Amino acid sequence: xxxxxxxxPIFIFHLLYTLLTTTDSQTDSCTSNLNLNGVAFDxxxxxxxxxxxxxNFLLRYGQASSDxxxxxxxxxxxxxxxxxxxxxxxxxxxxxxxxxxxxNGAGTMKxxxxxxxxxxxxxxxxxxxxxxxxxxxxVSQSSRVYMAFxxxxxxxxxxxxxxxxxxxxLPAAPSYMLTEHVDKVSTTLNxxxxxxxxxxxxxxxxxxxxxxxxxxxxxxxxxxxxxxxR
Numbered sequence: 001x002x003x004x005x006x007x008x009p010i011f012i013f014h015l016l017y018t019l020l021t022t023t024d025s026q027t028d029s030c031t032s033n034l035n036l037n038g039v040a041f042d043x044x045x046x047x048x049x050x051x052x053x054x055x056n057f058l059l060r061y062g063q064a065s066s067d068x069x070x071x072x073x074x075x076x077x078x079x080x081x082x083x084x085x086x087x088x089x090x091x092x093x094x095x096x097x098x099x100x101x102x103x104n105g106a107g108t109m110k111x112x113x114x115x116x117x118x119x120x121x122x123x124x125x126x127x128x129x130x131x132x133x134x135x136x137x138x139v140s141q142s143s144r145v146y147m148a149f150x151x152x153x154x155x156x157x158x159x160x161x162x163x164x165x166x167x168x169x170l171p172a173a174p175s176y177m178l179t180e181h182v183d184k185v186s187t188t189l190n191x192x193x194x195x196x197x198x199x200x201x202x203x204x205x206x207x208x209x210x211x212x213x214x215x216x217x218x219x220x221x222x223x224x225x226x227x228x229x230r
Contacts (some may be wrong), residue, residue, distance in 0.1 A: 027142045028058055028074045038137050039148045041070050047194045052162050052185050059084075059160075061191065067154050068132065069191075073147040077102070077140050078167050081178065082147060085114065085161035086129060090186045092161055093117060096127030099178065100138040100147040101170045107138035109147060110176060124176040160189050160196075 028034075030048035046060040058074040075082045085097030092114050100109040113126040135150035163181040171178055187198040 028056075028144050030058060030060075034060065034072070036072070036139060036141065036146055036148065038139065039072070040135050040137070041148075041150055043070070043072060043148075046070060046072065049189070049194055049196050051160070051187055051189070051196055052198065055162070055164060055183065055185075057162055059189075063191075064150065067152060069151045069153060069156050070135075071147075071149055071151070073162075075145050075147075075164070077143050077145045078164065079170075080167045080182075081165035081170060082145055083112075083161075083163040083165075083181070084147070085163070086157040087159040087161055087186070088157060090159040090161075090188070092163075092184065092186075095161060096129045097161065097163075098129065098131070098136075098147065098149055099171070100145065101165075102138060102140050102145065103170050103172070107140075108171070109136045109138050109149065110171075112178065119177050119179065122178050124171070124178075156191065158189050158191070160187050161185070162187070 030050065034043055034046075036043065041064060043060070046062040048058060048060045051057050051059045056076050060072040060074070062070050064070050071084070073082065073084050081099050081101040083097045083099040085092065085095045087095035093116055095114050097112050097114060098109060099112055100107065102108075110124050111127040111129055111131060113123045113128070115121040115123055130152040132150035132152055136148065138145060138147045140146075161184065163184040166179050166182050169179045185198050187196050189196045
């Protein structure tokens with residue numbers, strides 16, 4: 001039985017809608033209740049902010065005491081490293097970052113000092129962040145990675161950086177060298193109001209635009225093909 005003249009365009013419309021909405025879907029949100037096992041600090045009253053929408057990064061944070069701040073970074077599990085950095089000027093060089101990854105089911109988190117743009121100048125187990133002992137943990141849950149840690153500081157730096165590594169390229173002993181990130185973003189966070197501003201990577205926006213154009217172009221081509229065939 002041939003489809004009616006109206007059913008095929010409607011089918012294509014629904015297919016395009018599904019593809020577009022699936023692209024932006026995420027399994028974690030600031031309205032969902034966070035349930036993580038193994039975190040050494042209270043996570044019930046943390047503020048939540050979508051800090052990098054194209055990459056579905058969420059940051060939960062809160063002040064545990066006068067000089068201790070708690071953080072949980074949530075990101076898609078893409079079999080790559082996930083990084084959050086704290087900078088005095090919004091630049092990666094000269095900043096300190098906490099990087100996490102999961103390899104063969106085992107999670108690892110390390111502090112890195114970003115001394116330059118080459119991998120040899122990104123130094124593991126160094127940096128200016130005072131991380132509370134035994135507060136770090138990284139877990140994979142519902143296709144997302146959660147990095148939890150606490151900093152010993154009266155006020156964290158407001159310029160916060162995020163980066164994601166190449167899929168399948170994870171740091172390994174003994175050097176724990178980081179490969180170059182595939183995407184990054186620099187943001188400013190107001191810890192009091194929970195408001196953040198960001199200047200996204202132009203390469204990230206370009207990739208997203210190309211993806212949307214390809215999907216729309218494919219759908220339009222199918223629709224034209226149906227019309228011509230009739």
